[in-house]
Amino acid sequence: MMVTIRDLHFAYRRRTVFSGLNLDLAPGHIYGLLGRNGTGKSTLLRNLGGFLFPRQGTIDVLGYLPRKRQPDFLQRVFLLPEELFLPPLPVRRWVRVQAVFYPRFSQEQFDKAAAGFSLPLEGRLDEMSYGQQKKILICFALATNADLLLMDEPTNGLDIVSKSQFRKVMAGAVDANNCIVISTHQVKDLENLIDRVTIIDEGRILFDQTVDAISRTLLFRLSHDPQETAAAIYSESSFRGNSLILPNHTGEESAQDLEMLYKAVMLKGAQLNLLFKP
Amino acid sequence: MKDRSAVNQTFSMDRWAKLMTLHWSVNRKRYLLAIPAMLGLLLVWEGFIVIENTFQPLDEGFQSLTYYVGLYTVGCLYASTIFGEFDIKAQGIVWLAIPASSLEKMLCGLVYSAITFFVVYTLAFYLVDIPMIRVVNGLIKNGHRTWAEGQPIDPVPVFHVFNGMPNDYLRHLSSLYLLFYFALQSAFALGSVYFKRYAFIKTGVAVAIALICFMTLQQRLIEQTLPQGWHRQFFYDWIIDGGTLHVRAVRLSPLLGAILGPMLLYGIPVIFWTATYFRIKEKEV
Numbered sequence: 001m002m003v004t005i006r007d008l009h010f011a012y013r014r015r016t017v018f019s020g021l022n023l024d025l026a027p028g029h030i031y032g033l034l035g036r037n038g039t040g041k042s043t044l045l046r047n048l049g050g051f052l053f054p055r056q057g058t059i060d061v062l063g064y065l066p067r068k069r070q071p072d073f074l075q076r077v078f079l080l081p082e083e084l085f086l087p088p089l090p091v092r093r094w095v096r097v098q099a100v101f102y103p104r105f106s107q108e109q110f111d112k113a114a115a116g117f118s119l120p121l122e123g124r125l126d127e128m129s130y131g132q133q134k135k136i137l138i139c140f141a142l143a144t145n146a147d148l149l150l151m152d153e154p155t156n157g158l159d160i161v162s163k164s165q166f167r168k169v170m171a172g173a174v175d176a177n178n179c180i181v182i183s184t185h186q187v188k189d190l191e192n193l194i195d196r197v198t199i200i201d202e203g204r205i206l207f208d209q210t211v212d213a214i215s216r217t218l219l220f221r222l223s224h225d226p227q228e229t230a231a232a233i234y235s236e237s238s239f240r241g242n243s244l245i246l247p248n249h250t251g252e253e254s255a256q257d258l259e260m261l262y263k264a265v266m267l268k269g270a271q272l273n274l275l276f277k278p
Numbered sequence: 279m280k281d282r283s284a285v286n287q288t289f290s291m292d293r294w295a296k297l298m299t300l301h302w303s304v305n306r307k308r309y310l311l312a313i314p315a316m317l318g319l320l321l322v323w324e325g326f327i328v329i330e331n332t333f334q335p336l337d338e339g340f341q342s343l344t345y346y347v348g349l350y351t352v353g354c355l356y357a358s359t360i361f362g363e364f365d366i367k368a369q370g371i372v373w374l375a376i377p378a379s380s381l382e383k384m385l386c387g388l389v390y391s392a393i394t395f396f397v398v399y400t401l402a403f404y405l406v407d408i409p410m411i412r413v414v415n416g417l418i419k420n421g422h423r424t425w426a427e428g429q430p431i432d433p434v435p436v437f438h439v440f441n442g443m444p445n446d447y448l449r450h451l452s453s454l455y456l457l458f459y460f461a462l463q464s465a466f467a468l469g470s471v472y473f474k475r476y477a478f479i480k481t482g483v484a485v486a487i488a489l490i491c492f493m494t495l496q497q498r499l500i501e502q503t504l505p506q507g508w509h510r511q512f513f514y515d516w517i518i519d520g521g522t523l524h525v526r527a528v529r530l531s532p533l534l535g536a537i538l539g540p541m542l543l544y545g546i547p548v549i550f551w552t553a554t555y556f557r558i559k560e561k562e563v
Contacts, residue, residue, distance in 0.1 A: 051371055052562050069559075070287045074377035083368035087304040097303045100296050101377040 002027045002062060002148060002179045003048060009056035010043060010203075017043050018203040020057070027147070028176045029210075032194035033183040034262055040203045041183035042082060045150045048181070049079040062147055075102055078146035082153040084133050088126035091119075091136060102144040110143035113169055117162060131157040138166065142173050149173070149180045155189040167193045187258045197258065199265045207265040209276055211256065217275050219248040220257050233271055234264035247275055287379060294382045301386050313402060316352065320344070320406040328414055333423060334431045336407075336414050341437035345403050346455055353395055353459060357466035358478035360391040361558070365475055370563035380559040388551055391467055392460065400439060411436050457543045464550035471557040 003025035010018040017040045025031060035041050046052040047059055050066030050073065059066055064073040087094060099105040114121055117135040125133060134157050141149055155163050170193055174180055184190055197214065199207040209217075223229060224241045232244035243257065245264050264272055302309075323344060328335045363373035376383070415433045417423070423431045439456070462485065469481025500510055508518045508528075517527045530538070 046371075046563075049371075049375065051374055053560075069374060069380065071290070071293060071377045071379055071382075072287060074375060079371065079375060081368055081371050085366060085368035085372050088307070089303060093303060097296075097300045098376075101293070101300075 001025065004060040005057070007057035008047065008054050008059065010047060010052065010054055016203065021203060021205065023198070023205060023208070025179055025181065027179045028174065029196050030170065030174050030180045030182065030194045031196045031198055032190045033181055033198050033200060034187055035185065035200040037185055039201050041200055042152050044200070045079060045152050045181065045183055048148070049077055049150055051079070076147045077150065078141045078144050079150040080137055080141045080152060080154055082156060084130065084137060086125040086133050086136070088124060090124050091121045094125055095140065098140070099143070104145035106143050106145060109145070110139050113139035113142050116165055116169055131159060131162065134158060135162060138169070142169065147178050149178065151180065151182045153184055154182060155184060155186055163189055187262045191256070191258050197261065199262060201266065206269045207273065213276060214256060214261065215253060216251070217248055218261070219246040219252060220244070220254040220260065221246060234260065234268055236260060289379060289381050293378050294385060297376065297378045297382050297386045298389065300376070301390060313398065316399065316402045317406060320348065320403060324406060324410045328410065328417070333425060334418065334434060336410060337434055338437045341407060345437060345439065346459070348403065349399055349459055350462065352399065353463050354466040355478055356395055357391045357463045358470050358481055360387040360467050361470040362477065364471060364561065364563065367563050370561070374561065374563060380555060384551065384555040384558055387467060387554070392463060408436055454543070461546035461550070464547040464554070468550045468554045468557065471554055471561065
């Protein structure tokens with residue numbers, strides 16, 4: 001395992017966020033950490049990055065104790081925070097002075113990703129829009145070739161074209177040795193990108209399954225059949241008919257709707273989780 | 279669990295040099311603007327005194343006052359921003375995420391705020407002061423200036439930071455002022471990690487409270503335990519019947535003074551910078 005969290009307890013003064021959270025993250029995956037605002041997604045990422053410390057329990061990331069923030073650890077784990085801060089420097093100079101800290105940084109990868117986002121590299125960071133700054137940081141994060149890439153709401157502030165480019169860039173960024181965790185409340189942005197869905201609420205893991213397992217177990221279907229609608233675990237009516245989540249008894253493949261899955265977990269989590277029990 | 283507590287994870291000269299370069303790159307503009315601002319302020323202030331004082335402007339005492347007021351004010355103000363990244367959560371995360379150890383980050387702040395600032399400020403002071411003293415001495419000589427009683431006014435020497443104060447009996451105070459500056463400045467650097475906003479004001483208040491507590495404690499604890507009529511004088515002396523012909527004093531042994539003195543003088547910055555290191559290490563954002 002790349003990340004092992006055991007019995008994690010965390011609280012901000014009086015507000016408890018996690019009480020006994022357990023989670024394992026393996027290399028070779030892009031994890032989608034989904035949940036509403038304020039449910040602990042960012043807190044979890046900051047605990048993994050060593051910016052917040054567990055009050056109880058253990059976090060093991062690549063064999064390191066994150067709270068020690070050892071240079072080796074910081075070279076191998078990169079957190080892209082939701083709120084950005086970039087110094088008032090020309091882009092190229094900032095990349096130059098920052099990249100020297102990451103032994104596996106690839107300028108070629110950075111330039112390629114920046115070109116994909118059509119980013120102007122001649123300007124200054126402080127003169128760029130929020131979205132452009134975010135894209136610069138995404139490119140930099142990828143170019144560090146960190147083993148664990150933690151991204152907190154990376155699609156916030158990105159336009160539609162950039163979101164699609166983001167999915168494209170990220171899909172090519174994962175290999176057998178690294179792991180990417182993307183936290184978002186904009187579930188749609190991660191469709192066709194993540195291969196494991198982890199839904200978190202009130203500091204608890206409500207749902208944690210691979211996309212393959214979801215595909216094998218659940219069927220997403222648009223239906224007009226009242227009988228089928230009645231048998232659905234979750235349904236939503238729209239002008240096109242009823243969007244349903246059904247148990248997949250036939251092994252039929254269907255296009256997953258992450259947003260609907262998310263809502264189903266929030267409303268009928270226990271029933272849904274039962275289907276995944278062997 | 280990998281505990282890479284080898285020296286390389288605590289300090290690497292190569293990594294520290296990169297951190298120093300990064301700090302310079304990010305703050306270069308601010309620093310390069312601060313130097314002419316300091317020079318300008320010193321020039322305007324000393325120029326104003328030269329115009330206003332028609333006898334002996336910028337004597338050594340005045341130069342030292344100018345030097346120390348500037349050093350204390352600007353030095354502490356700068357130190358209170360040296361770890362100002364923690365003012366903003368996003369900036370704090372970026373700073374803590376830089377792959378360098380807490381010791382390297384602390385040493386980077388120390389070198390810029392304590393050493394580099396002191397050197398740059400002192401150079402800036404002399405860059406203004408030496409030409410101004412030449413001007414002053416030219417005015418005294420060419421204007422045949424005299425005191426009100428008709429005595430000629432002596433040329434003004436340039437104040438020497440490391441040679442002590444102008445009056446002989448105050449000479450030892452110069453090094454005390456400098457050492458106290460480094461102690462105070464290190465307290466402000468610690469304040470920049472401790473306090474999220476308004477670090478300068480909050481540290482100033484904290485230092486004032488600490489000094490008041492220290493003095494009250496001395497007054498309450500030590501003075502009240504002394505025999506009737508005895509008083510404490512400075513740190514090492516206790517006297518009775520002070521100001522009379524029957525004055526008697528008890529002094530700590532020279533050996534104890536020799537140990538306690540340097541500990542007080544040199545130890546405070548070491549204590550505060552060590553506290554800063556641990557605070558950076560344990561900082562959460």
